[in-house]
Amino acid sequence: MKNSLTNLIKKYNDERNSFASDRAFIRYVIDSEYSTISKHYNEKNKKILLEKLRGIHSALKVKTFIPEPFKEISDDYILNEKKLVIVSDIHFPHHDPQTLEAVADKLDENTALYINGDALDCYEASRFDKKPTVPKMKEEFEMFAKWVTSLKCKRIYYKMGNHEERWEKSANKTTFALFKAASLPWILENEFGVKNIIYIESKQFTQWGKVYILHGHECQSGANSPIGIARSVGLKTYMDTIVGHSHVTNSFPFKRADESFFRVYAAGCACSLRSEYARVNRWNNGFIEAEMYDDGDYNIFNWLINEKGRLKAM
Numbered sequence: 001m002k003n004s005l006t007n008l009i010k011k012y013n014d015e016r017n018s019f020a021s022d023r024a025f026i027r028y029v030i031d032s033e034y035s036t037i038s039k040h041y042n043e044k045n046k047k048i049l050l051e052k053l054r055g056i057h058s059a060l061k062v063k064t065f066i067p068e069p070f071k072e073i074s075d076d077y078i079l080n081e082k083k084l085v086i087v088s089d090i091h092f093p094h095h096d097p098q099t100l101e102a103v104a105d106k107l108d109e110n111t112a113l114y115i116n117g118d119a120l121d122c123y124e125a126s127r128f129d130k131k132p133t134v135p136k137m138k139e140e141f142e143m144f145a146k147w148v149t150s151l152k153c154k155r156i157y158y159k160m161g162n163h164e165e166r167w168e169k170s171a172n173k174t175t176f177a178l179f180k181a182a183s184l185p186w187i188l189e190n191e192f193g194v195k196n197i198i199y200i201e202s203k204q205f206t207q208w209g210k211v212y213i214l215h216g217h218e219c220q221s222g223a224n225s226p227i228g229i230a231r232s233v234g235l236k237t238y239m240d241t242i243v244g245h246s247h248v249t250n251s252f253p254f255k256r257a258d259e260s261f262f263r264v265y266a267a268g269c270a271c272s273l274r275s276e277y278a279r280v281n282r283w284n285n286g287f288i289e290a291e292m293y294d295d296g297d298y299n300i301f302n303w304l305i306n307e308k309g310r311l312k313a314m
């Protein structure tokens, strides 16, 4: 029996030069002059024959060369920190000094700072008409560099948001006289002396335990409606998530049928609420303070800064 099958496979292989699929091969067996082989098997044992055929087939599969696919986005960044302060949407030079002070107050030698996108506005690199009076990229870099090097904390992470993408996109098309086409982290390090920051790419995810930290522009459009933003994001990610990008403080707990929870936190911004491009808006200042416990559970204060400058946990 074994020999018959081996001969059958060899004959098939010689004729076809490759196996299209297990099904095609098995169909071939049944349709071929050797179909009598399968007739020796009753229905019950036919399964065993088919299993054998599949095994032999896969062992004889033609090995082809498959090139490595181009990786559009890096693997998730695994963030191993117990205590975090997460600040989103600073938009230098339109930063809110009061919010940055509140952020600095929460930092210490055991707490890492996670700058969650849109720290630089990158106005000069945008595709819009530009007013000559608005500070240029050089000034944005300078402001960021001076601020970040003055902070006292355990470590600093910097995730690229959609505004940092302006720089990358613009650098792809044109070059600025001052910096040429260099990446934003390279410029910060080499032109402004900002060392020891861990950068996370624009569309790369960050995994902090079971929580995903995103800027917010990674979600499909429609997820960032300023009404019920945390719920909208949760309906996209279906997992514990922290986002910025919407400039609105908002939290939403989801309860599953097995009585477990996942929670989504949208953070307020650290930029001025008086923006020319959205003069009437629903934005608020805020940031997130987060702690991870040894058992994988975590706690979050989603701070909103009210009109009196007071912190309110949401």
Ligand SMILES: [Fe+2]
Binding pocket: 089, 117, 118, 161, 162, 163, 215, 216, 217, 244, 245, 246
């Ligand atoms: Fe954003």
